[in-house]
Amino acid sequence: MIKTIIFDFGDVFINLDKEGAMLNALELFELEELSEELIAINTLYEQGLISTAEFIEFYTQNFPKLSKKEIIEAWNYILCDFPPKRLDFIKQLAKENKYNLILLSNTNELHINCIKENVPFYEEFKSAFNVFYLSHEINLRKPNTNIFEFVLKENNLKAEDCLFIDDTIENTQAAAKLGIHVWNNNPKTEDIIDLFTIKNNLF
Known part of the structure; x- marks a missing residue:
């Protein structure tokens, strides 16, 4: 589960x-x-x-x-819009308090500063998570296995109890090798707000 x-x-x-x-x-x-x-x-x-x-x-x-x-x-240039419906989704998930919510992102200071300037609800988004990991802050990066081992150890998690969602196949493959359930989402055809419909077999 x-x-x-x-x-x-x-x-x-x-x-x-x-x-x-x-x-x-x-x-x-x-x-x-x-x-x-x-x-x-x-x-x-x-x-x-x-x-x-x-x-x-x-x-x-x-x-x-x-x-x-x-x-x-x-x-x-790579950074685009942040649909508010996705903020609503993660806020509702946090409110329900059924799952431990972790963000794990390959990112950097320039990108985060740009997001903070252009996404007015960034802090609200961040506060929905129990833990918020950015690669430049923890000096680890996906798809290296040690970043997933770090998250599991730091939060005392069992791999089989976790679902990792990422649009990059190399990242989900690396997590899957550790026994973590994964969803390699396609951003062109799938949306995070449909998580419980698309991956209903896991919940």
Whole structure:
């Protein structure tokens, strides 16, 4: 029986434009694809292993034509709208108090600051969760197994009592290997508010 629900943030609650952000970045940086070095820097930043200042400095040094503002705007391009119906869903779930609610997101300081500025109900959303984990704050990142082991250990959870919801297949596969129930949601065709209809076999 599911006792804990672990939610991703992007493309579960807040909509993302991953394809548009990538195309925008490649055009801005005049690249055909992101280099391994850029991917590594982005990953380090998302894990909180380099600061925002260091992250921006890396990009301004490597792309001197671009301003700090242009780099930040390109980085935040991925963030779209946060439908209020999803806030209502998680608030109702919190109110019912049937499940332990955890958020587990790969994110970073620039994205969270942008969300705080543009989503007026961010704090209300955050307060619906029993625990709120952001990768840059805990220095761990999905799909690495240790992030799931950390969540289980920190909250004294049994894997078989947990459901993890994420739009990225690598992340749900990693959680499933530990015995966690998973839902790899498709943000184009599925909505978190339909959780108990789509995954009714688990509840």
